[in-house]
Amino acid sequence: xxxxxxxxxxxxxxxxxxxxxxxxxxxxxxxxxxxxxxxxxxxxxxxxxxxxxxxxxxxxxxxxxxxxxxxxxxxxxxxxxxxxxxxxxxxxxxxxxxxxxxxxxxxxxxxxxxxxxxxxxxxxxxxxxxxxxxxxxxxxxxxxxxxxxxxxxxxxxxxxxxxxxxxxxxxxxxxxxxxxxxxxxxxxxxxxxxxxxxxxxxxxxxxxxxxxxxxxxxxxxxxxxxxxxxxxxxxxxxxxxxxxxxxxxxxxxxxxxxxxxxxxxxxxxxxxxxxxxxxxxxxxxxxxxxxxxxxxxxxxxxxxxxxxxxxxxx
Amino acid sequence: xxxxxxxxxxxxxxxxxxxxxxxxxxxxxxxxxxxxxxxxxxxxxxxxxxxxxxxxxxxxxxxxxxxxxxxxxxxxxxxxxxxxxxxxxxxxxxxxxxxxxxxxxxxxxxxxxxxxxxxxxxxxxxxxxxxxxxxxxxxxxxxxxxxxxxxxxxxxxxxxxxxxxxxxxxxxxxxxxxxxxxxxxxxxxxxxxxxxxxxxxxxxxxxxxxxxxxxxxxxxxxxxxxxxxxxxxxxxxxxxxxxxxxxxxxxxxxxxxxxxxxx
Numbered sequence: 401x402x403x404x405x406x407x408x409x410x411x412x413x414x415x416x417x418x419x420x421x422x423x424x425x426x427x428x429x430x431x432x433x434x435x436x437x438x439x440x441x442x443x444x445x446x447x448x449x450x451x452x453x454x455x456x457x458x459x460x461x462x463x464x465x466x467x468x469x470x471x472x473x474x475x476x477x478x479x480x481x482x483x484x485x486x487x488x489x490x491x492x493x494x495x496x497x498x499x500x501x502x503x504x505x506x507x508x509x510x511x512x513x514x515x516x517x518x519x520x521x522x523x524x525x526x527x528x529x530x531x532x533x534x535x536x537x538x539x540x541x542x543x544x545x546x547x548x549x550x551x552x553x554x555x556x557x558x559x560x561x562x563x564x565x566x567x568x569x570x571x572x573x574x575x576x577x578x579x580x581x582x583x584x585x586x587x588x589x590x591x592x593x594x595x596x597x598x599x600x601x602x603x604x605x606x607x608x609x610x611x612x613x614x615x616x617x618x619x620x621x622x623x624x625x626x627x628x629x630x631x632x633x634x635x636x637x638x639x640x641x642x643x644x645x646x647x648x649x650x651x652x653x654x655x656x657x658x659x660x661x662x663x664x665x666x667x668x669x670x671x672x673x674x675x676x677x678x679x680x681x682x683x684x685x686x687x688x689x690x691x692x693x694x695x696x697x698x699x700x701x702x703x704x705x706x707x708x709x710x711x712x713x714x
Numbered sequence: 715x716x717x718x719x720x721x722x723x724x725x726x727x728x729x730x731x732x733x734x735x736x737x738x739x740x741x742x743x744x745x746x747x748x749x750x751x752x753x754x755x756x757x758x759x760x761x762x763x764x765x766x767x768x769x770x771x772x773x774x775x776x777x778x779x780x781x782x783x784x785x786x787x788x789x790x791x792x793x794x795x796x797x798x799x800x801x802x803x804x805x806x807x808x809x810x811x812x813x814x815x816x817x818x819x820x821x822x823x824x825x826x827x828x829x830x831x832x833x834x835x836x837x838x839x840x841x842x843x844x845x846x847x848x849x850x851x852x853x854x855x856x857x858x859x860x861x862x863x864x865x866x867x868x869x870x871x872x873x874x875x876x877x878x879x880x881x882x883x884x885x886x887x888x889x890x891x892x893x894x895x896x897x898x899x900x901x902x903x904x905x906x907x908x909x910x911x912x913x914x915x916x917x918x919x920x921x922x923x924x925x926x927x928x929x930x931x932x933x934x935x936x937x938x939x940x941x942x943x944x945x946x947x948x949x950x951x952x953x954x955x956x957x958x959x960x961x962x963x964x965x966x967x968x969x970x971x972x973x974x975x976x977x
Contacts (some may be wrong), residue, residue, distance in 0.1 A: 485873055491867060497894055553877075
């Protein structure tokens with residue numbers, strides 16, 4: 401029921417399953433807090449766009465429920481949910497100019513003309529596209545089109561903003577600028593934002609929390625630092641840029657836990673036991689030709705010419 | 715290389731000459747008598763009936779083809795390919811055969827009799843002409859519109875819906891303006907084909923003077939009685955209308971070849 405307080409403004413997916421074409425989502429459950437910037441990270445073909453479109457109401461779910469603000473919105477069509485949606489390739493209305501594109505939602509919802517003019521001016525100024533209002537989408541650069549798409553989604557003040565790889569089609573310069581703007585916009589508007597991307601750096605920069613999605617399944621949800629430092633599966637580790645992934649077994653000695661790496665034992669701080677996979681980040685490796693324990697720091701691995709020796713933990 | 719180019723050009727211009735010569739034979743001879751012919755009651759009747767039936771049947775085609783084309787283009791129907799193929803049957807049938815099928819359906823089946831009982835008479839009547847034109851042309855219009863709708867990114871409708879449009883409104887505000895050219899081209903084609911439809915009309919509505927006498931039927935009747943002047947006049951009117959609709963099609967036709975590819 402509405403407004404049991406912990407649910408206010410919260411987006412909750414519970415066991416959402418959807419199969420469409422070659423893509424599928426399997427048993428997706430997650431909660432996004434009001435005002436949170438939540439990024440779903442996953443490789444191409446992981447089902448990211450289907451997830452966003454399902455949240456928007458474009459596809460009905462095969463199983464599971466979607467709740468927003470304490471209300472079950474699973475059966476609501478997109479026009480009832482009215483979540484702002486921005487596609488990777490902008491999908492602007494080609495027969496309308498920039499101003500008409502931005503005004504589209506407001507016109508459909510029959511806003512008064514006076515308030516609308518002001519609103520469009522404000523949002524265009526905020527996104528730096530005031531000079532483009534009379535142009536048609538076909539004449540705009542990628543960055544400009546993306547700003548128009550954002551303006552079009554934001555002008556109706558949606559309660560949720562859904563961004564489908566909004567930076568993927570941009571050149572590096574535009575990409576960085578728009579990334580900063582997205583963060584600024586989120587600070588100003590405070591809209592619950594759900595973004596999907598395949599770029600870990602982008603996710604790391606923007607997200608309050610990240611969910612890793614692969615093969616239609618959620619592998620891990622957590623703050624960026626946690627996903628980066630403690631990926632819970634080899635797929636998640638690989639996706640956040642871990643190159644050195646090993647398998648081994650947890651060994652207990654003197655009340656401490658170790659894992660074997662080459663000839664050495666690494667002390668680890670974990671609740672796990674038995675066979676495990678683990679990764680060593682390049683920045684945690686020290687190189688030295690003098691294998692003295694004193695030459696290493698806690699939390700680092702000292703590697704010398706002859707092999708690996710144990711130092712530190714974690 | 716030069717020979718290759720020369721050969722292609724010769725064939726092209728020979729064909730052009732042939733077409734102009736053939737059409738011109740009737741057009742040049744019919745044109746002088748056109749004004750006089752337009753005062754002959756029978757020709758006036760045929761022109762009026764042709765215009766009336768072709769407009770009504772084109773409107774009916776549009777009413778039916780638009781939702782059907784949208785369904786085929788956008789919905790994940792079971793057996794969508796088969797449905798699309800079966801809907802194209804009238805397009806591939808010789809119009810005369812379509813006419814026979816229509817005549818037997820409306821003239822000999824319980825369904826036809828039931829329609830007669832509620833006042834819908836199609837055999838040897840003006841509604842029969844409209845029905846024949848509709849049956850022969852609707853598949854072609856569906857094909858054109860389906861192609862045009864498919865060429866519009868469905869995500870434009872998705873975005874429109876997240877901005878508050880119902881499915882119908884998303885179609886009228888986004889997709890419809892974007893298929894405008896394809897739609898107009900399809901309507902012009904449908905209308906000019908309806909205007910010239912003969913085989914199916916002859917079978918279902920018959921060739922009855924001052925009753926089911928459209929321009930093509932008028933040509934047929936005058937041919938059989940040897941009235942060459944009236945025949946030329948009717949044919950010239952049809953040629954004129956065809957040329958005008960061809961010109962309209964060319965004007966509306968930016969990017970048209972892709973969109974009418976189904977035909």
